[in-house]
Amino acid sequence: MLGVAELEQLPVSQARAGDAGAWDALFRRFQLPLYVYVFELVRDEQTSLDIVQETFINAARHIHSLRSDRKFGSWLFGIAHQKCIQRWREQARRTGVPPVSDLDEIADSENVPAPTENAPDELLIRQEEEAEFMNLLNQLPLPQRSVLLLYFMEDFSIEEIAGITGVSVGTVKSRLHYAKKSLRKLVVDTQDPDRSPKHPKEI
Amino acid sequence: MKTPREILLERYRAAVPKLDAIRRNALAAQQPESASSPFSFRNFLWSIRWHLVGMSAVWFAIVLISLDSGQGSQMVATIPTARIPPPEVILASLRENHRQLSQMIDSPTTDADRQKNFTPKPHSERHTETHFA
Numbered sequence: 001m002l003g004v005a006e007l008e009q010l011p012v013s014q015a016r017a018g019d020a021g022a023w024d025a026l027f028r029r030f031q032l033p034l035y036v037y038v039f040e041l042v043r044d045e046q047t048s049l050d051i052v053q054e055t056f057i058n059a060a061r062h063i064h065s066l067r068s069d070r071k072f073g074s075w076l077f078g079i080a081h082q083k084c085i086q087r088w089r090e091q092a093r094r095t096g097v098p099p100v101s102d103l104d105e106i107a108d109s110e111n112v113p114a115p116t117e118n119a120p121d122e123l124l125i126r127q128e129e130e131a132e133f134m135n136l137l138n139q140l141p142l143p144q145r146s147v148l149l150l151y152f153m154e155d156f157s158i159e160e161i162a163g164i165t166g167v168s169v170g171t172v173k174s175r176l177h178y179a180k181k182s183l184r185k186l187v188v189d190t191q192d193p194d195r196s197p198k199h200p201k202e203i
Numbered sequence: 204m205k206t207p208r209e210i211l212l213e214r215y216r217a218a219v220p221k222l223d224a225i226r227r228n229a230l231a232a233q234q235p236e237s238a239s240s241p242f243s244f245r246n247f248l249w250s251i252r253w254h255l256v257g258m259s260a261v262w263f264a265i266v267l268i269s270l271d272s273g274q275g276s277q278m279v280a281t282i283p284t285a286r287i288p289p290p291e292v293i294l295a296s297l298r299e300n301h302r303q304l305s306q307m308i309d310s311p312t313t314d315a316d317r318q319k320n321f322t323p324k325p326h327s328e329r330h331t332e333t334h335f336a
């Protein structure tokens with residue numbers, strides 16, 4: 001399955017050639033999704049803005065290390081993810097308190113069924129339940145939240161999410177499964193007739 | 204009904220102006236050094252322009268002075284002593300110059316006028332004059 005960014009014609013090759021306009025277009029395309037992802041992990045506006053800026057600067061400096069132009073999105077999110085982990089570790093060193101939940105260190109059971117194959121845009125949430133959706137999302141453990149955000153925001157594949165977060169494919173499947181299970185009562189699967197919305201407003 | 208993506212993006216839409224500023228910063232930071240160097244060098248030159256003008260004027264004056272004194276000393280040094288005429292010749296030449304100057308300064312007088320106005324001086328005075336010359 002192709003991610004959201006992979007379906008678009010992103011000017012990655014022009015950016016590689018040093019085209020400032022291409023970089024502007026790429027940054028413009030990813031700035032908000034990247035900010036949402038980072039903010040949902042670090043929960044601090046200024047830190048999130050700093051991380052987004054550092055991610056952009058790093059991406060421009062190290063574009064030569066990107067192997068496939070089609071993977072630009074997941075590569076960019078991978079940089080941001082690593083920056084978040086760095087911040088947590090720096091914070092832990094300063095305060096002497098270990099990070100509440102390090103994304104890399106939480107072990108998940110891999111003996112879980114594979115997540116259902118719905119695309120995120122096939123999962124709809126009722127307007128009156130948006131606040132509850134955000135509430136539930138915030139209550140999810142950090143590793144599950146991270147995986148779910150990557151899935152929702154850019155429709156990254158399991159393999160891409162594994163690459164971004166630096167964990168195994170099995171771990172990503174597990175995290176996604178439990179995260180979706182937590183949200184199941186809100187998320188309406190439009191592909192499943194049994195779970196289709198009952199309220200007229202939802203149609 | 205909205206997708207989770209739409210809900211999340213909408214929730215953080217207010218951050219877009221700040222993100223725009225960050226994007227511009229990141230773009231400015233990634234300008235290649237080759238492009239930014241001449242600009243900063245030009246700025247540097249511009250900031251010290253008055254110092255440069257002052258220093259240039261000083262150097263110009265020094266060069267002029269050294270050229271001038273160099274030429275003078277060179278002229279003195281290059282005149283061969285063998286070509287310096289004897290004092291009698293110099294005196295004769297000076298006398299001739301003096302005569303020509305007098306001719307030019309005084310009212311134009313011809314030789315005929317000079318003969319007409321000529322009143323011979325006493326012999327004793329003529330002798331003294333010759334002696335002084």
